[in-house]
Amino acid sequence: xxxxxxxxxxxxxxxxxxxxxxxxxxxxxxxxxxxxxxxxxxxxxxxxxxxxxxxxxxxxxxxxxxxxxxxxxxxxxxxxxxxxxxxxxxxx
Amino acid sequence: xxxxxxxxxxxxxxxxxxxxxxxxxxxxxxxxxxxxxxxxxxxxxxxxxxxxxxxxxxxxxxxxxxxxxxxxxxxxxxxxxxxxxxxxxxxxxxxxxxxxxxxxxxxxxxxxxxxxxxxxxxxxxxxxxxxxxxxxxxxxxxxxxxxxxxxxxxxxxxxxxxxxxxxxxxxxxxxxxxxxxxxxxxxxxxxxxxxxxxxxxxxxxxxxxxxxxxxxxxxxxxxxxxxxxxxxxxxxxxxxxxxxxxxxxxxxxxxxxxxxxxxxxxxxxxxxxxxxxxxxxxxxxxxxxxxxxxxxxxxxxxxxxxxxxxxxxxxxxxxxxxxxxxxxxxxxxxxxxxxxxxxxxxxxxxxxxxxxxxxxxxxxxxxxxxxxxxxxxxxxxxxxxxxxxxxxxxxxxxxxxxxxxxxxxxxxxxxxxxxxxxxxxxxxxxxxxxxxxxxxxxxxxxxxxxxxxxxxxxxxxxxxxxxxxxxxxxxxxxxxxx
Amino acid sequence: xxxxxxxxxxxxxxxxxxxxxxxxxxxxxxxxxxxxxxxxxxxxxxxxxxxxxxxxxxxxxxxxxxxxxxxx
Numbered sequence: 001x002x003x004x005x006x007x008x009x010x011x012x013x014x015x016x017x018x019x020x021x022x023x024x025x026x027x028x029x030x031x032x033x034x035x036x037x038x039x040x041x042x043x044x045x046x047x048x049x050x051x052x053x054x055x056x057x058x059x060x061x062x063x064x065x066x067x068x069x070x071x072x073x074x075x076x077x078x079x080x081x082x083x084x085x086x087x088x089x090x091x092x
Numbered sequence: 093x094x095x096x097x098x099x100x101x102x103x104x105x106x107x108x109x110x111x112x113x114x115x116x117x118x119x120x121x122x123x124x125x126x127x128x129x130x131x132x133x134x135x136x137x138x139x140x141x142x143x144x145x146x147x148x149x150x151x152x153x154x155x156x157x158x159x160x161x162x163x164x165x166x167x168x169x170x171x172x173x174x175x176x177x178x179x180x181x182x183x184x185x186x187x188x189x190x191x192x193x194x195x196x197x198x199x200x201x202x203x204x205x206x207x208x209x210x211x212x213x214x215x216x217x218x219x220x221x222x223x224x225x226x227x228x229x230x231x232x233x234x235x236x237x238x239x240x241x242x243x244x245x246x247x248x249x250x251x252x253x254x255x256x257x258x259x260x261x262x263x264x265x266x267x268x269x270x271x272x273x274x275x276x277x278x279x280x281x282x283x284x285x286x287x288x289x290x291x292x293x294x295x296x297x298x299x300x301x302x303x304x305x306x307x308x309x310x311x312x313x314x315x316x317x318x319x320x321x322x323x324x325x326x327x328x329x330x331x332x333x334x335x336x337x338x339x340x341x342x343x344x345x346x347x348x349x350x351x352x353x354x355x356x357x358x359x360x361x362x363x364x365x366x367x368x369x370x371x372x373x374x375x376x377x378x379x380x381x382x383x384x385x386x387x388x389x390x391x392x393x394x395x396x397x398x399x400x401x402x403x404x405x406x407x408x409x410x411x412x413x414x415x416x417x418x419x420x421x422x423x424x425x426x427x428x429x430x431x432x433x434x435x436x437x438x439x440x441x442x443x444x445x446x447x448x449x450x451x452x453x454x455x456x457x458x459x460x461x462x463x464x465x466x467x468x469x470x471x472x473x474x475x476x477x478x479x480x481x482x483x484x485x486x487x488x489x490x491x492x493x494x495x496x497x498x499x500x501x502x503x504x505x506x507x508x509x510x511x512x513x514x515x516x517x518x519x520x521x522x523x524x525x526x527x528x529x530x531x532x533x534x535x536x537x538x539x540x541x542x543x544x545x546x547x548x549x550x551x552x553x554x555x556x557x558x559x560x561x562x563x564x565x566x567x568x569x570x571x572x573x574x
Numbered sequence: 575x576x577x578x579x580x581x582x583x584x585x586x587x588x589x590x591x592x593x594x595x596x597x598x599x600x601x602x603x604x605x606x607x608x609x610x611x612x613x614x615x616x617x618x619x620x621x622x623x624x625x626x627x628x629x630x631x632x633x634x635x636x637x638x639x640x641x642x643x644x645x646x
Contacts, residue, residue: 007233008298010289022645047632070576080584089591092620238608
């Protein structure tokens with residue numbers, strides 16, 4: 001059963017949890033490509049990397065040890081420290 | 093609130109199968125029907141019970157039982173013209189005969205048998221039922237968390253906390269918190285800066301739950317919110333400042349002991365739930381309702397741990413003097429909160445002075461140095477005189493007024509010591525103001541004296557203040573209303 | 575989607591890319607996590623695509639993926 005809470009705020013914002021702030025352009029951003037490690041994903045990600053680089057982003061590659069679980073905490077930490085944005089792919 | 097469901101005219105019984113007395117009276121209900129006084133029977137747990145009568149009404153939702161305040165089963169009621177005129181709980185032959193107007197009834201039953209607890213007052217179900225039936229008293233937006241969202245993380249993720257975890261404000265907890273006041277949940281208590289949001293009793297209650305308050309504390313929190321949001325206290329200014337201060341709450345009157353507040357050992361420190369959570373609730377209201385957050389409008393250079401919570405009770409019983417509330421014009425025995433814009437505490441050590449004059453000079457020496465020894469007439473202060481120090485004054489027969497007069501005189505400082513450049517310190521008072529005069533450290537009304545602290549320790553404490561007067565914030569006292 | 579949710583919490587804009595078999599499951603996960611992570615779907619199937627077909631899928635998706643990382 002889900003928990004219901006009462007909103008403690010002035011209710012001027014959306015009830016949705018806010019997204020992280022986004023930049024105006026991808027040019028100059030360091031983008032993490034997080035491979036969930038399902039087969040064929042690396043081809044897709046490789047092509048995405050080329051597309052991102054063409055748009056002025058710097059791409060860094062990371063991979064989860066398994067697609068069946070969330071990424072280990074130290075992998076997440078590295079991505080958070082080293083990058084400005086993240087694309088996780090390719091689930092099927 | 094929703095209107096209670098109407099009961100049919102005549103006799104009504106509320107029963108449950110899981111109750112020996114209800115089983116005992118089942119044939120009596122049949123008897124009544126046979127003698128032309130049929131009974132509308134509401135069953136709380138099994139709609140097939142009791143088989144001796146028809147019709148039976150399914151009250152497994154407990155809507156009828158809740159709204160008609162059924163506490164025992166069986167309960168027999170008589171309804172005339174839509175109004176309950178009589179009820180009896182459990183089985184008592186005489187009471188049932190009187191209520192039904194039929195005699196004899198249940199001749200082969202014992203004369204009395206007590207009933208069992210109604211499911212509508214079962215403690216295990218109490219929260220659910222309250223939320224179901226009283227939930228419409230709550231106007232706040234509901235936020236349904238995801239099934240795998242952790243309730244404590246959810247508050248952090250939504251920016252609701254002060255950095256410490258908060259108690260998740262479920263409807264059940266907020267309803268219980270609202271029991272702590274007679275004020276209506278939708279009553280507007282104050283307009284909260286900086287966003288100037290009208291805050292209701294309910295919104296304060298939600299934040300009080302998050303802070304960890306008990307329902308009894310709510311009236312004190314409400315009074316603190318009201319005091320903080322006055323023009324006089326100027327919470328907006330206090331939020332925007334780069335200075336250290338935040339709202340400090342001093343509680344006076346019988347409410348302090350009723351809530352088990354701490355005015356003694358470690359009263360400014362951790363460990364007392366009321367002290368800790370009342371101060372915290374005020375800060376959460378300002379943050380969550382008013383929108384006043386660090387990094388946003390709050391640009392304090394340092395802030396201080398007191399901005400998590402800073403609330404204590406004055407020790408009135410042990411004090412030789414009148415309490416702060418009385419000085420502020422309230423009758424002794426009135427419960428009040430006094431809000432002071434401050435930070436601290438800072439220590440005044442004096443373990444030798446046995447004469448009031450000497451001790452007053454020690455206190456003055458430290459008071460003089462608050463903010464900066466060469467800056468006067470700007471910021472206020474609150475002096476907390478400890479029991480050991482208070483005894484020195486009391487033994488010499490010094491009233492608070494006498495102490496205050498002594499300190500006022502000691503804190504009149506020659507302008508040549510204060511002026512910019514004096515002592516090769518560029519900071520100080522402008523020459524135009526300071527030259528040839530003595531200036532008071534504190535402006536009238538900016539310096540208060542209270543009594544608190546543990547009985548051992550020859551120290552007193554200063555809560556240093558902020559800018560006072562029109563641009564600043566002043567000590568503001570508000571009565572606590574139940 | 576846990577990873578994207580976590581990293582968004584750390585201040586990184588994130589996008590989850592999946593085949594469109596995942597639409598309902600991703601929505602359910604988003605609800606369960608209490609965060610509506612940005613997600614882009616590519617046509618199923620994936621496993622038996624050639625490398626060229628995979629690269630074409632990536633080219634077709636890149637504009638939308640980038641858009642979801644930027645301010646609207």
